[in-house]
Amino acid sequence: AQKITQTQPGMFVQEKEAVTLDCTYDTSDQSYGLFWYKQPSSGEMIFLIYQGSYDEQNATEGRYSLNFQKARKSANLVISASQLGDSAMYFCAMSPANAGGTSYGKLTFGQGTILTVHP
Amino acid sequence: ETGVTQTPRHLVMGMTNKKSLKCEQHLGHNAMYWYKQSAKKPLELMFVYSLEERVENNSVPSRFSPECPNSSHLFLHLHTLQPEDSALYLCASSQDASGAYNEQFFGPGTRLTVL
Numbered sequence: 347a348q349k350i351t352q353t354q355p356g357m358f359v360q361e362k363e364a365v366t367l368d369c370t371y372d373t374s375d376q377s378y379g380l381f382w383y384k385q386p387s388s389g390e391m392i393f394l395i396y397q398g399s400y401d402e403q404n405a406t407e408g409r410y411s412l413n414f415q416k417a418r419k420s421a422n423l424v425i426s427a428s429q430l431g432d433s434a435m436y437f438c439a440m441s442p443a444n445a446g447g448t449s450y451g452k453l454t455f456g457q458g459t460i461l462t463v464h465p
Numbered sequence: 466e467t468g469v470t471q472t473p474r475h476l477v478m479g480m481t482n483k484k485s486l487k488c489e490q491h492l493g494h495n496a497m498y499w500y501k502q503s504a505k506k507p508l509e510l511m512f513v514y515s516l517e518e519r520v521e522n523n524s525v526p527s528r529f530s531p532e533c534p535n536s537s538h539l540f541l542h543l544h545t546l547q548p549e550d551s552a553l554y555l556c557a558s559s560q561d562a563s564g565a566y567n568e569q570f571f572g573p574g575t576r577l578t579v580l
Contacts, residue, residue: 350507379566389553391508391571398566437508452521453498453569455508 348373350438350456358462359428366413367423367459369438375399378442380421381453382412385435394436397421428463435460468492469572471556477578478546486541486575488556496562497539498569499531502553514539515562546579553577 349372359365371380382394397405397412405412413422421440425432438456469490478484490497499511513521514533528550530542539556553576557569 381568383571389555389574389576391555391557393568393570396568439508452510452513453508457505457507 348375348378348440348442348452348454350440350454352438352456352459354459355457356460356462358464359425361430361463361465362427364424364426365428365461367425367436367438367461369421369423369456371419371421371438371440373419373440373442375442378440380412380414381439381441382410382421382423383437383439383455384432385437385458387434391437395423425461430463430465433461433463468570469556469558471554471572471575473575474573475576475578477580478543479580480546480548482546483542483544485543486554486556486577488539488541488572490537490539490556490558490570490572492558492570494558494560494570495536496559496567497533497536498557498559499539499541500555500557500571502555502574504552508555511541513562520562543577546577548579551577551579 351370378399380397384392395407395410397414404414409426411424435458437458439453441453472487497514501509511525512531517533528545532540553574555574556572559567559569
């Protein structure tokens with residue numbers, strides 16, 4: 347079984363500053379993927395960034411970077427230069443690699459962190 | 466057309482009604498998913514379809530009945546729902562259902578209220 351833990355129910359950050367959203371995971375799988383999604387108040391889940399368990403480099407996508415520490419089983423999201431439009435719920439998720447058809451697309455989500463960006 | 470669309474965006478229904486949620490993806494993907502998002506709970510995977518075949522059914526009550534007539538369309542048929550089924554229902558698609566290496570793209574969701 348997989349489990350995602352996001353310990354920060356809410357975070358506040360000043361505009362233009364950086365913020366780190368925490369995510370720890372638990373899995374017995376050797377190969378897996380880690381994802382971050384953003385959910386604005388409109389409801390749509392927006393894919394932000396992906397990290398594979400065998401990737402040696404931390405993933406980056408524009409202002410988003412993933413601080414992946416495999417030994418600690420953590421995959422924190424770093425948002426640099428926060429903008430007002432970054433205010434949303436952020437979800438960390440993971441999925442195992444397909445192993446014999448038993449784990450089809452099975453994204454496991456954390457509880458989410460509400461980020462509020464102050465002007 | 467945007468990647469994944471869902472209709473209706475909002476739905477209010479009584480417990481004896483029958484309704485359907487529709488999802489359409491314009492990304493050429495082969496896998497589609499239904500998720501349920503209740504207040505203060507993580508997203509729950511309900512169903513997975515790969516190449517129009519259901520490959521995952523996460524112990525979902527039979528009052529939810531999915532249908533995937535082709536790789537671009539996914540329906541969720543609802544009947545005799547309970548108030549606790551009120552939630553945001555999200556549809557997603559991915560290139561295939563191999564899990565770890567395919568990001569899923571989500572639609573805007575249908576906000577369902579069961580009276």
